[in-house]
Amino acid sequence: MSGWRFVAVHEWIAHDPFGRPKDGDLGAGVAPESVFSDRVRLRAARGAYASLRVLVQGSGGYRLSAAVAGIEVDLAKAWYHRFPGDTPHWLPDALVPVASGASFALPDADNAVPGQTTQEFWVDLYVPRDAAPGERAGAITLDAGGAALAIQVAIDVLAVELPAEPTIVMDKNAYGCRWLERQYPAAYKGLSGDQRWLRLTGDLHNVHRIFHEHRGCFHHLGHGHSGAFDPIYGPRAVGAGRDRRLEGWEKFDALYGPLLDGSCFASAGPGQPRARRGATPVWGIYSPLNPDWPARYVNWGEEGYRVEFRRCIAEFDQHLRDKGWTRTHIEFFLNHKKRYRWFGWDGDETKYAKDDAYHLEIARLFHAAIKGSPVRWSYRMDASWRQGEQFETLADSVDFWVCNDWLTWYRDAAMRAVERGNTVFTYGGTPSIAGPTSDALQSVYLAWARKLSGYLPWLSISPGDDPWFASDGGGTASIYPGERFGIDGPIASIRLKIERNGVQDIDLMSLRAGGGADALRADLAKKIAIKVWKEPSKVARVMDPADWDSFNLEVGHEPGSNALDRTDPAWFSAIRSYANGGSTT
Secondary structure, X not given: OOOOXXXXXXXXXXXXXXOOEOOOOOOOOOOHXXXXXXXXXXXXXXXXXXXXXXXXXXXXXXXXXXXXXXXXXXXXXXXXXXXXXXXXXXXXXXXXXXXXXXXXXXXXXXXXXXXXXEEEEEEXXXXXXXXXXXXXXXXXXXXXXXXXXXXXXXXXXXXXXXXXXXXXXXXXXXXXXXHHHHHOHHHHOOOOHHHHHHHHHHHHHHHHHHHHHOOEEEEEEOOXXXXXXXXXXXXXXXXXXXXXXXXXOXXXXXXXXXXXXXXHHHOOOOOXXXXXXXXXXXXXXXXXXXXXXXXXXXXXXXXXXXXXXXXHHHHHHHHHHHHOOOOOEEEEEOOOOHHHOOOXXXXXXXXXXXXXXXXXXXXXXXXXXXXXXXXXXXXXXXXXXXXHHHHXXXXXXXXXXXXXXXHHHOHHHHHHHHHOOOEEEXXXXXXXXXXXXXXXXXXXXXXXXXXXXXXXXXXXXXXXXXXXXXXXXXXXXXXXXXXXXXXXXXXXXXHHHHHHHHHHHHHHHHHHHHHHXXXXXXHHHHHOOOOOOOOOOHHHHHOOHHHOOOOXXXXXXXXXXXXXXXXXXXXXXXXXXXXXXXXXX
């Protein structure tokens, strides 16, 4: 077929709109042409995905179709994000779902890349849970210029079935809901009152759906630093003292009911493939509890505060019990910081030892109010400056820790928290589009290697003011708004797909390792050049945390992906091999 080329590429190797591999995606000495193929063999468990990229090169109109016997095939067209600067460049990340047999053109008029010669597509191959083990065969076909080119695809369906629930929680984070109005301006134009809250509720459900289908979880914090929150995040607290009570649950129930009973996940979001993971309740949510709700903080330290706090939390707990919403982690999380001047102490990332007294007191009231409840309540602490000592001083109060990367300095304390049954996450950033593709797998591996429960990127839904033509790297997003493509909901990024497949591999590896997981961790730590635990800086060893800052520590306090270890871009291959029944060599 004159003038056209059609090749398959490994999922960990991205190419720009001119057919050049992304910096950092090829190992030393690997020739760019050597990664192209017209024949692919993949392996996947039942209930799992296998993925690849395909590159279309040429000029003019074309059609793309795919079919593999007994396998569900999803196609998505990659958007090339423009990075501005003296020498602009473009890299793929956002994935626009497309139908098999759809028509396209090169160059792509919408993406508007000058001189574009290459279009990348992402291909997901989903193996149904009831599939019989064995080989399946099919093809991905390019039709252009009256002729066809095909990539032959074979997939070995393994006997093993992917566990229903992930081993680790990749927990995406956001603050409030009003960012949705900026991302979907056409949808919200003219909306007000109850119709606006109804639309926000539905849009939040769609964000939950896309992360759920990618073996993750989504948290969105309703209350701000003042403690105030929008009405979808909690009922009203009315009255005073012994007459303090909660009323008006309708908007809260509309938002959280389908998440807490799992019914939200019985269907897919707009433009997405059918729901496959299952209608299971969301792993965790923030509750609206804070120092000024449901009790009034003006009465802090007095019996009136304690009475209001206990009565209303018991009422909140009873509401959850009555609804049968007892399978999700319900988190009491204090987000405020003293510097914002709403409260005189830090709830989030406490830096000064004196502030622990407030946590000890409010946690005491909280645990007394929910004692014996079947609801999975947690007192959550997001810790950074003083986590090393807080693992001990707050051990009887906190049962859910979300720590910055300094946790790697406190292995023994962190492991004691894990051993006493605490949930322990680390938080950080989302790897940049511009970094090596396999960066998206580091947080997945490290959570498992450290025996932690999960990882939380501090912000996961904010791709920037213009992610399409002036990308900031995507360090605060792993999804994009689909409105510009006629999709009334979010679309996935390549980085989210890579992460999902990595979580699958960890799940299958853990299942296979069984009681030998610790030996496997030790084996992989020798083979993978990524530090699992680290030594604290000199300042961290000799100074009180109250005197630390990002300058004297010589390591950043704010989350980001700049600390990722550089290694061979195919470093995750040992994990995938073991997950699919091979060895780690």
